Amino acid sequence: MDLEKIKAFTTQQEKMARYAKALGHPVRVFIMEYLARNTTRCCYSGDMAEELPIARSTLSQHLSELKDVGLIQGEINAPYIKYCINRENWEEASRLFSHFFSQQGMI
Amino acid sequence: MDLEKIKAFTTQQEKMARYAKALGHPVRVFIMEYLARNTTRCCYSGDMAEELPIARSTLSQHLSELKDVGLIQGEINAPYIKYCINRENWEEASRLFSHFFSQQGMI
DNA sequence: CCTTTGTTTCGTTATTTTACGAAATATTAA
């Protein structure tokens, strides 16, 4: 095994990739934007489902992915679930991307 | 067919998702950062391969994905290929992400 | 012309993702 390559990526690179992957589908971009512009309202899965051309179970899967990566969280209010952005991680992602795109070298 | 849902996503959302997806793997994040910090040097696939724990053919695949989405471009200088960032699209991605993360509503 | 060299393309395999409908879950309303 190549000892020099065992730790190939920095934690930041791995986090970046993780957040980027989570945002790598239009439905999930839509969800994040929907939640971002409705911070004062309760956001239910059903509300978003009405604006999306996918099955409710599929939407649920996308919500899970965003939850797994920490970008959103859901507060149970059965039978409803109120979703919102996880600010701490949203801000971490924001910083990571901002730093990433500011890296471009100057000639 | 549900006529209201035919055009579910904006062009921006689709572009965001496309760029995010391309950045959704640590190897590809690494590549972009490598190219960003070496704008003055020639960057060859082989140089990057030496720092990565993957086969050269796999790296080549990742380079293709970044090329397909327009984030990088390769200038043939056979048998070498000199890679660099596609500034126009890099800046578009930068703007899209910046705008995306600035959307968070204020309470 | 043949070989070397850096890189890609091909063929293949294993895994992950995306999607759906049906069934399960959990609370409220009747």
Add this chain to the structure above:
DNA sequence: TTAATATTTCGTAAAATAACGAAACAAAGG
């Protein structure tokens, strides 16, 4: 208690992704 409701989980299928090694390619050097 039973029904209705919003949502998720399950089971499944099709497609995309990630990975490798072998083979192909295209230019330069002998």
